[in-house]
Amino acid sequence: MGKTDAQFETRTSSVLRLNRRETLVVRIQPSRRWGFPSLGEIWHYRELLYFLVWRDVKVRYKQTVLGAAWAVLQPFLTMVVFSLFFGRFAGIPSGELPYPVFSYVGLLPWTLFSQGINQAGNSLAASAHLVTKVYFPRLLIPLAAVLALVVDFAIAFGVLLGMMLYYRIVPTSAVLWFPGFFLLALLTTLAVGLWLAALNAQYRDVRYVVPFLTQLWLFATPVIYPSFLLQGVWRVLLGLNPMTTVVEGMRWALLGVGAPPGRMVWASVGVVALLLITGLLYFRHTERTLADVV
């Protein structure tokens, strides 16, 4: 075991340190009720994180008949349905963009988010067999669930490129901001996922709420409709939802339409930071007794 790997301190139940003989000594004691998960420890266990992600991706593609095509079909078919009902029949405007590409670019991060909070939310309860038999930082479980969906995102992203080619949409230099919005999408998913995972391990009725929450959240995010339809206080409320910034930001960055999200970005970053910090605290709090209750 490398020296640097072992030389981190955790605020959790166990403090690792090296003794004079350079072997690892683990101290086991009751931990504080509130604190943050140790990032050093997550880093120490990065190989396990990699394998948990690898397992999730592999199993998902083995279990579905369609395999990796599923990652594409889900947002694509949703886009087709949305285009028919909302774009054509209901006549919802999509600005300068054709409705299909307008909704698909929104569905990309939306699918990541909705699947991510569902899978991260169920992840602890679904990993009871691991949690009660081996030690590792439990944060790896929801983290792996979210990261595994990045692969789906990448595959579905390929279809967007095809659509852009078809509609002859050339990205502007705004495309440089894309990684930022992608990161915001990941962090939003992780923050909400952590909250749901911890709540779900504590309370048995949470998982019935999640599908409903996801549905409400979709309507509070400009995936189906453009945000310019809303004005005044509604616009501000919409801006507090970080997924609004993600969807609008990706539309702007990839397709070069609309205004850059501006001040809304900072509101979203603030909201996500708050959710993430409280989510980590609450997660750590439930982690202490997790193995006893799942």
Added chain:
Amino acid sequence: MGDIAVRAEGLGKRYLLGERLPYRTLRDSLARAARVPFRALTVRRREAPSQGLPASPRYLWALREVSLEVKRGEAVAIVGRNGSGKSTLLKLLARITEPTQGWAEVQGRVGALLEVGTGFHPELTGRENIFLNGVILGLNRAEIRRRFDEIVAFSELEKFLDTPVKHYSSGMYVRLAFSVAAHFVPDVLLLDEVFAVGDHAFRQKCHHRLRETLQAGTTVLLVTHDPAVAEQWCSRAVWLEGGQVRADGPSASVVQAYVASQE
């Protein structure tokens, strides 16, 4: 810590009973929180029967005031009746759950085998599961790769390496799981009644492997029901009763006393 591999001082674990957490609902908890300000007003009146509310939590001390020291390379059997806290002790030392009281220090890499095949996934092949299970046990990828052939040879499952383990018989499954575990040589090995599996020949092989592990200087804490196993493998035994150490000493005498108490 010198040559002490495991040291525990006043170690205790309290579980919550009655209001077992998984039976809680968010709805009840929120409703209870919302009632708090009103309860102050109504408490003078007749105490309403608490139909919706679960019984007040009761606690169970699964382990209490356990202190022990295990020297490096020592093999210690943990014996005791069902529910005496044996698994809880291993779970605390493996950091799976946190103690409520006291502390422990463990020197070196800890390997916990509380069950075989932890993390095996039925959809993955034997080869894939060797890696997954190995990493979960605490091996790194390079170590697994280095020992891969040995693991496969030990399991005698060469032909089924690329078959998903959901198609394995239970015997094959256990063999693969044991083979991975047997090639993980931690400094402190925690074994929880994972002995009586596999056919006779395979069991012999596992015993042989355990002997090698012991000779390599690994410290072993072995939970077992079987007095013969305790005496065969361990020079020392700790007898737990009601979460406390009832006796600690040479395995022959401790195990005898334990067996006598059972009759």
